Amino acid sequence: MKRLVSNQIVGPLAALLLVAVVVALTTNRFLDVGNLSNLILQVSIVAIVAIGSTIVIFTGGIDLSPGSAIALMTMVFAMAIKFGDVPLPLAILLVLLIGVLLGAVNGVLTAYLRIPSFITTLAALSAFRGIAFMFNNGSPVFSVHPKLEPIFYGSLLGVPLPLFYVVGLYALAFFVMRYTAFGRTIYAVGGNPQAAALSGLNVARTRFLAFVIAGAMAAVGAVLMAARLNSGSPNYGVGMELSAIAAAVIGGASLAGGRGQIVSTVIGALTIVIVQNALNLNAVPASAQNVIIGAIIVTAVGVDMWRGEIGRAFAFIVGPLTLPGQKGKVDQ
Numbered sequence: 001m002k003r004l005v006s007n008q009i010v011g012p013l014a015a016l017l018l019v020a021v022v023v024a025l026t027t028n029r030f031l032d033v034g035n036l037s038n039l040i041l042q043v044s045i046v047a048i049v050a051i052g053s054t055i056v057i058f059t060g061g062i063d064l065s066p067g068s069a070i071a072l073m074t075m076v077f078a079m080a081i082k083f084g085d086v087p088l089p090l091a092i093l094l095v096l097l098i099g100v101l102l103g104a105v106n107g108v109l110t111a112y113l114r115i116p117s118f119i120t121t122l123a124a125l126s127a128f129r130g131i132a133f134m135f136n137n138g139s140p141v142f143s144v145h146p147k148l149e150p151i152f153y154g155s156l157l158g159v160p161l162p163l164f165y166v167v168g169l170y171a172l173a174f175f176v177m178r179y180t181a182f183g184r185t186i187y188a189v190g191g192n193p194q195a196a197a198l199s200g201l202n203v204a205r206t207r208f209l210a211f212v213i214a215g216a217m218a219a220v221g222a223v224l225m226a227a228r229l230n231s232g233s234p235n236y237g238v239g240m241e242l243s244a245i246a247a248a249v250i251g252g253a254s255l256a257g258g259r260g261q262i263v264s265t266v267i268g269a270l271t272i273v274i275v276q277n278a279l280n281l282n283a284v285p286a287s288a289q290n291v292i293i294g295a296i297i298v299t300a301v302g303v304d305m306w307r308g309e310i311g312r313a314f315a316f317i318v319g320p321l322t323l324p325g326q327k328g329k330v331d332q
Contacts, residue, residue: 011303012251012267019271023278030281037160039270039277041152041228044162046243047269049221050251051173052103052214053244054265058177059210060190060257061110061117066218066244068128069102070237073222075132078141078232081148088145096219102128103215107208117211125241132234140233144226152227162224166266169220173262186210191258239290246272246293249300272296 024030049066056063077095080086086094102124109120154161177183188196189206197203225236251268253260275296279289 043273050244050247052217054248064121065124067237067240069218070222072128072132074226074232075135078144099215099219103212107211111204111207142231
Protein backbone atom coordinates (compact mmCIF):
# COMPACT_ATOMS: atom_id res chain seq x y z
CA MET A 1 0.00 0.00 0.00
CA LYS A 2 2.79 2.41 0.93
CA ARG A 3 4.62 1.65 -2.33
CA LEU A 4 1.40 2.17 -4.26
CA VAL A 5 0.76 5.55 -2.65
CA SER A 6 4.33 6.74 -3.28
CA ASN A 7 4.27 5.68 -6.95
CA GLN A 8 4.47 8.83 -9.10
CA ILE A 9 2.01 7.47 -11.65
CA VAL A 10 -0.80 6.77 -9.19
CA GLY A 11 -1.68 10.41 -8.55
CA PRO A 12 -1.94 11.50 -12.22
CA LEU A 13 -3.76 8.27 -13.10
CA ALA A 14 -6.26 8.76 -10.27
CA ALA A 15 -6.83 12.36 -11.42
CA LEU A 16 -7.38 11.15 -15.00
CA LEU A 17 -9.92 8.52 -13.95
CA LEU A 18 -11.72 11.03 -11.73
CA VAL A 19 -11.94 13.57 -14.56
CA ALA A 20 -13.10 10.89 -17.02
CA VAL A 21 -15.83 9.67 -14.66
CA VAL A 22 -17.07 13.19 -13.92
CA VAL A 23 -17.14 14.07 -17.62
CA ALA A 24 -18.89 10.80 -18.53
CA LEU A 25 -21.56 11.42 -15.88
CA THR A 26 -22.16 15.01 -16.91
CA THR A 27 -21.88 14.74 -20.72
CA ASN A 28 -23.91 12.19 -22.66
CA ARG A 29 -21.81 12.35 -25.81
CA PHE A 30 -18.43 11.76 -24.11
CA LEU A 31 -18.53 7.96 -24.44
CA ASP A 32 -19.63 7.97 -28.07
CA VAL A 33 -17.26 5.96 -30.26
CA GLY A 34 -16.81 8.90 -32.57
CA ASN A 35 -15.92 11.22 -29.70
CA LEU A 36 -13.47 8.75 -28.15
CA SER A 37 -11.80 8.26 -31.53
CA ASN A 38 -11.55 12.03 -31.86
CA LEU A 39 -9.94 12.17 -28.42
CA ILE A 40 -7.16 9.85 -29.58
CA LEU A 41 -6.49 12.11 -32.54
CA GLN A 42 -6.61 15.25 -30.40
CA VAL A 43 -4.27 13.96 -27.72
CA SER A 44 -1.65 12.65 -30.13
CA ILE A 45 -0.06 15.97 -31.09
CA VAL A 46 -0.13 17.38 -27.55
CA ALA A 47 1.28 14.15 -26.11
CA ILE A 48 4.16 14.01 -28.58
CA VAL A 49 5.12 17.67 -28.16
CA ALA A 50 4.87 17.20 -24.38
CA ILE A 51 7.65 14.55 -24.50
CA GLY A 52 10.14 17.26 -25.39
CA SER A 53 8.69 19.77 -22.93
CA THR A 54 8.86 17.19 -20.13
CA ILE A 55 12.51 16.35 -20.77
CA VAL A 56 13.39 20.06 -20.70
CA ILE A 57 11.48 20.39 -17.42
CA PHE A 58 13.37 17.38 -16.03
CA THR A 59 16.60 19.37 -16.55
CA GLY A 60 15.15 22.30 -14.61
CA GLY A 61 14.33 24.40 -17.68
CA ILE A 62 11.19 25.31 -19.53
CA ASP A 63 10.29 25.57 -23.23
CA LEU A 64 7.70 28.16 -24.25
CA SER A 65 8.39 27.92 -27.98
CA PRO A 66 6.92 24.65 -29.39
CA GLY A 67 3.63 26.23 -30.48
CA SER A 68 5.37 28.91 -32.53
CA ALA A 69 7.92 26.40 -33.82
CA ILE A 70 5.04 24.25 -35.08
CA ALA A 71 3.54 27.23 -36.92
CA LEU A 72 6.88 27.98 -38.57
CA MET A 73 7.51 24.37 -39.56
CA THR A 74 4.04 23.81 -41.01
CA MET A 75 4.59 26.81 -43.27
CA VAL A 76 8.00 25.57 -44.41
CA PHE A 77 6.60 22.06 -44.88
CA ALA A 78 3.58 23.21 -46.88
CA MET A 79 5.49 25.62 -49.09
CA ALA A 80 8.30 23.14 -49.76
CA ILE A 81 5.80 20.59 -51.06
CA LYS A 82 3.34 22.83 -52.87
CA PHE A 83 5.61 25.49 -54.31
CA GLY A 84 8.98 23.75 -54.25
CA ASP A 85 7.84 20.36 -55.55
CA VAL A 86 9.78 18.69 -52.74
CA PRO A 87 8.75 15.00 -52.39
CA LEU A 88 6.69 14.27 -49.28
CA PRO A 89 9.29 12.03 -47.51
CA LEU A 90 12.03 14.59 -48.15
CA ALA A 91 9.80 17.39 -46.84
CA ILE A 92 9.18 15.41 -43.64
CA LEU A 93 12.94 14.96 -43.22
CA LEU A 94 13.42 18.69 -43.85
CA VAL A 95 10.94 19.57 -41.09
CA LEU A 96 12.65 17.20 -38.65
CA LEU A 97 15.99 18.86 -39.37
CA ILE A 98 14.48 22.30 -38.88
CA GLY A 99 12.99 21.17 -35.59
CA VAL A 100 16.38 19.99 -34.42
CA LEU A 101 17.90 23.31 -35.55
CA LEU A 102 15.29 25.37 -33.69
CA GLY A 103 15.83 23.28 -30.59
CA ALA A 104 19.59 23.70 -30.97
CA VAL A 105 19.19 27.49 -31.06
CA ASN A 106 17.27 27.39 -27.78
CA GLY A 107 19.83 24.96 -26.40
CA VAL A 108 22.88 27.07 -27.28
CA LEU A 109 21.36 30.24 -25.82
CA THR A 110 20.28 28.46 -22.65
CA ALA A 111 23.01 25.91 -22.00
CA TYR A 112 26.14 27.60 -23.32
CA LEU A 113 25.32 31.33 -23.15
CA ARG A 114 23.51 30.78 -19.82
CA ILE A 115 20.45 32.86 -20.65
CA PRO A 116 17.52 31.61 -18.54
CA SER A 117 15.37 29.22 -20.53
CA PHE A 118 12.25 31.21 -19.69
CA ILE A 119 13.72 34.29 -21.41
CA THR A 120 15.24 32.36 -24.30
CA THR A 121 12.13 30.44 -25.23
CA LEU A 122 9.84 33.42 -24.59
CA ALA A 123 11.86 35.28 -27.21
CA ALA A 124 11.72 32.22 -29.47
CA LEU A 125 7.94 32.08 -29.02
CA SER A 126 7.70 35.54 -30.55
CA ALA A 127 10.48 35.14 -33.13
CA PHE A 128 9.42 31.75 -34.56
CA ARG A 129 5.85 32.88 -35.13
CA GLY A 130 7.08 36.16 -36.61
CA ILE A 131 9.22 34.23 -39.09
CA ALA A 132 6.24 32.01 -39.91
CA PHE A 133 4.25 35.10 -40.92
CA MET A 134 7.05 36.08 -43.33
CA PHE A 135 6.24 33.08 -45.53
CA ASN A 136 3.56 33.41 -48.23
CA ASN A 137 2.75 36.94 -46.99
CA GLY A 138 1.35 35.45 -43.81
CA SER A 139 -1.37 33.52 -45.65
CA PRO A 140 -2.03 29.81 -44.96
CA VAL A 141 -1.14 27.24 -47.61
CA PHE A 142 -4.02 24.85 -48.24
CA SER A 143 -4.36 21.49 -50.06
CA VAL A 144 -0.69 20.68 -49.63
CA HIS A 145 -0.56 17.04 -50.81
CA PRO A 146 -3.20 14.34 -51.45
CA LYS A 147 -1.19 11.74 -49.51
CA LEU A 148 -0.65 13.96 -46.48
CA GLU A 149 -3.94 13.44 -44.66
CA PRO A 150 -3.57 9.63 -44.34
CA ILE A 151 -0.49 10.22 -42.16
CA PHE A 152 -2.87 11.53 -39.50
CA TYR A 153 -6.24 10.01 -40.36
CA GLY A 154 -5.02 6.60 -41.52
CA SER A 155 -5.40 3.43 -39.47
CA LEU A 156 -3.75 0.04 -39.11
CA LEU A 157 -5.89 -2.95 -38.10
CA GLY A 158 -8.62 -0.48 -37.19
CA VAL A 159 -6.34 1.48 -34.83
CA PRO A 160 -5.69 5.15 -35.69
CA LEU A 161 -2.10 5.69 -36.79
CA PRO A 162 -1.46 8.57 -34.31
CA LEU A 163 -1.86 6.05 -31.49
CA PHE A 164 1.09 4.08 -32.88
CA TYR A 165 3.18 7.27 -33.08
CA VAL A 166 2.40 8.12 -29.45
CA VAL A 167 3.06 4.62 -28.13
CA GLY A 168 6.28 4.27 -30.13
CA LEU A 169 7.73 7.62 -29.09
CA TYR A 170 6.77 7.18 -25.43
CA ALA A 171 8.29 3.70 -25.39
CA LEU A 172 11.51 5.14 -26.79
CA ALA A 173 11.48 8.05 -24.32
CA PHE A 174 10.77 5.68 -21.43
CA PHE A 175 13.69 3.45 -22.41
CA VAL A 176 16.07 6.41 -22.71
CA MET A 177 15.03 7.95 -19.39
CA ARG A 178 14.94 4.66 -17.49
CA TYR A 179 17.78 2.58 -18.86
CA THR A 180 20.43 4.90 -20.33
CA ALA A 181 23.17 7.02 -18.80
CA PHE A 182 21.79 10.03 -20.67
CA GLY A 183 18.41 9.64 -18.96
CA ARG A 184 20.03 9.41 -15.52
CA THR A 185 22.15 12.46 -16.35
CA ILE A 186 19.01 14.47 -17.17
CA TYR A 187 17.56 13.72 -13.73
CA ALA A 188 20.89 14.47 -12.05
CA VAL A 189 21.26 17.81 -13.84
CA GLY A 190 17.73 18.83 -12.98
CA GLY A 191 17.96 17.68 -9.39
CA ASN A 192 21.25 19.36 -8.51
CA PRO A 193 23.33 20.84 -11.35
CA GLN A 194 26.23 21.76 -9.06
CA ALA A 195 26.53 18.22 -7.73
CA ALA A 196 26.16 16.84 -11.26
CA ALA A 197 29.02 19.05 -12.49
CA LEU A 198 31.23 18.03 -9.56
CA SER A 199 30.47 14.41 -10.45
CA GLY A 200 31.93 14.96 -13.90
CA LEU A 201 28.64 15.18 -15.80
CA ASN A 202 28.45 17.61 -18.70
CA VAL A 203 25.60 19.85 -17.54
CA ALA A 204 25.65 22.21 -20.53
CA ARG A 205 25.60 19.42 -23.11
CA THR A 206 22.76 17.67 -21.30
CA ARG A 207 20.63 20.81 -21.27
CA PHE A 208 21.49 21.47 -24.92
CA LEU A 209 20.41 17.98 -25.97
CA ALA A 210 17.18 18.32 -24.00
CA PHE A 211 16.21 21.32 -26.12
CA VAL A 212 17.25 19.50 -29.30
CA ILE A 213 14.91 16.64 -28.37
CA ALA A 214 12.16 19.18 -27.67
CA GLY A 215 12.69 20.67 -31.13
CA ALA A 216 12.51 17.23 -32.75
CA MET A 217 9.25 16.43 -30.94
CA ALA A 218 7.81 19.79 -32.06
CA ALA A 219 8.77 18.85 -35.62
CA VAL A 220 6.84 15.58 -35.37
CA GLY A 221 3.92 17.60 -34.01
CA ALA A 222 4.21 20.00 -36.95
CA VAL A 223 4.05 17.17 -39.50
CA LEU A 224 0.98 15.74 -37.78
CA MET A 225 -0.63 19.18 -37.55
CA ALA A 226 -0.06 19.77 -41.27
CA ALA A 227 -1.36 16.29 -42.08
CA ARG A 228 -4.44 16.80 -39.90
CA LEU A 229 -5.46 19.94 -41.77
CA ASN A 230 -3.58 19.29 -45.05
CA SER A 231 -2.24 22.81 -44.78
CA GLY A 232 0.32 25.06 -43.15
CA SER A 233 -0.48 28.25 -41.28
CA PRO A 234 1.36 30.79 -39.13
CA ASN A 235 -1.61 30.61 -36.75
CA TYR A 236 -1.20 26.91 -35.95
CA GLY A 237 0.05 25.75 -32.57
CA VAL A 238 -1.33 28.67 -30.54
CA GLY A 239 -1.40 27.55 -26.90
CA MET A 240 0.45 24.30 -27.65
CA GLU A 241 3.26 25.25 -25.27
CA LEU A 242 0.69 25.75 -22.51
CA SER A 243 -0.91 22.36 -23.14
CA ALA A 244 2.47 20.61 -23.31
CA ILE A 245 3.70 22.14 -20.05
CA ALA A 246 0.35 21.42 -18.41
CA ALA A 247 0.58 17.77 -19.52
CA ALA A 248 4.03 17.48 -17.97
CA VAL A 249 3.06 19.15 -14.69
CA ILE A 250 -0.24 17.30 -14.33
CA GLY A 251 1.73 14.13 -15.09
CA GLY A 252 3.86 14.82 -12.03
CA ALA A 253 6.96 16.48 -13.50
CA SER A 254 8.39 19.01 -11.06
CA LEU A 255 9.07 22.47 -12.45
CA ALA A 256 12.06 22.55 -10.11
CA GLY A 257 13.58 19.75 -12.22
CA GLY A 258 14.92 16.31 -11.49
CA ARG A 259 11.64 14.60 -10.65
CA GLY A 260 8.86 12.91 -12.60
CA GLN A 261 8.22 10.08 -15.03
CA ILE A 262 7.96 10.49 -18.76
CA VAL A 263 5.10 7.99 -19.05
CA SER A 264 2.99 10.11 -16.70
CA THR A 265 3.09 12.94 -19.23
CA VAL A 266 0.77 11.08 -21.59
CA ILE A 267 -1.65 10.72 -18.67
CA GLY A 268 -1.43 14.47 -18.12
CA ALA A 269 -1.98 15.14 -21.83
CA LEU A 270 -5.02 12.89 -21.87
CA THR A 271 -6.40 14.67 -18.81
CA ILE A 272 -6.03 18.07 -20.48
CA VAL A 273 -7.65 16.87 -23.71
CA ILE A 274 -10.58 15.27 -21.87
CA VAL A 275 -11.20 18.51 -19.99
CA GLN A 276 -11.05 20.48 -23.24
CA ASN A 277 -13.34 17.94 -24.91
CA ALA A 278 -15.88 18.23 -22.10
CA LEU A 279 -15.78 22.02 -22.31
CA ASN A 280 -16.30 21.86 -26.08
CA LEU A 281 -19.20 19.41 -25.72
CA ASN A 282 -20.82 21.83 -23.27
CA ALA A 283 -20.19 24.80 -25.59
CA VAL A 284 -18.00 26.64 -23.08
CA PRO A 285 -16.41 29.71 -24.73
CA ALA A 286 -12.73 29.48 -25.62
CA SER A 287 -11.86 32.33 -23.26
CA ALA A 288 -13.42 30.49 -20.33
CA GLN A 289 -11.60 27.30 -21.37
CA ASN A 290 -8.26 29.11 -21.09
CA VAL A 291 -9.18 30.26 -17.59
CA ILE A 292 -10.09 26.72 -16.55
CA ILE A 293 -6.92 25.21 -18.05
CA GLY A 294 -4.88 27.90 -16.29
CA ALA A 295 -6.56 27.06 -12.99
CA ILE A 296 -5.74 23.37 -13.50
CA ILE A 297 -2.08 24.20 -14.12
CA VAL A 298 -1.87 26.39 -11.01
CA THR A 299 -3.46 23.61 -8.99
CA ALA A 300 -1.02 21.03 -10.35
CA VAL A 301 1.96 23.27 -9.61
CA GLY A 302 0.57 23.95 -6.13
CA VAL A 303 0.25 20.23 -5.47
CA ASP A 304 3.85 19.79 -6.61
CA MET A 305 5.09 22.59 -4.30
CA TRP A 306 3.07 21.32 -1.36
CA ARG A 307 3.89 17.68 -2.08
CA GLY A 308 5.72 17.28 1.21
CA GLU A 309 2.92 18.72 3.33
CA ILE A 310 0.30 16.72 1.43
CA GLY A 311 2.36 13.54 1.82
CA ARG A 312 2.75 14.07 5.57
CA ALA A 313 -0.97 14.79 5.92
CA PHE A 314 -1.81 11.68 3.91
CA ALA A 315 0.63 9.60 5.97
CA PHE A 316 -0.97 10.97 9.15
CA ILE A 317 -4.39 9.79 7.91
CA VAL A 318 -3.54 6.43 6.32
CA GLY A 319 -0.22 5.75 8.06
CA PRO A 320 -1.68 3.16 10.44
CA LEU A 321 -2.84 1.20 7.39
CA THR A 322 0.44 1.42 5.49
CA LEU A 323 3.12 0.70 8.05
CA PRO A 324 2.74 -2.94 9.01
CA GLY A 325 4.69 -4.26 11.93
CA GLN A 326 4.33 -1.19 14.14
CA LYS A 327 2.60 -1.34 17.47
CA GLY A 328 -1.09 -0.48 17.44
CA LYS A 329 -1.51 -0.48 13.65
CA VAL A 330 -4.83 -1.51 12.21
CA ASP A 331 -3.47 -4.05 9.74
CA GLN A 332 -1.59 -6.11 12.28
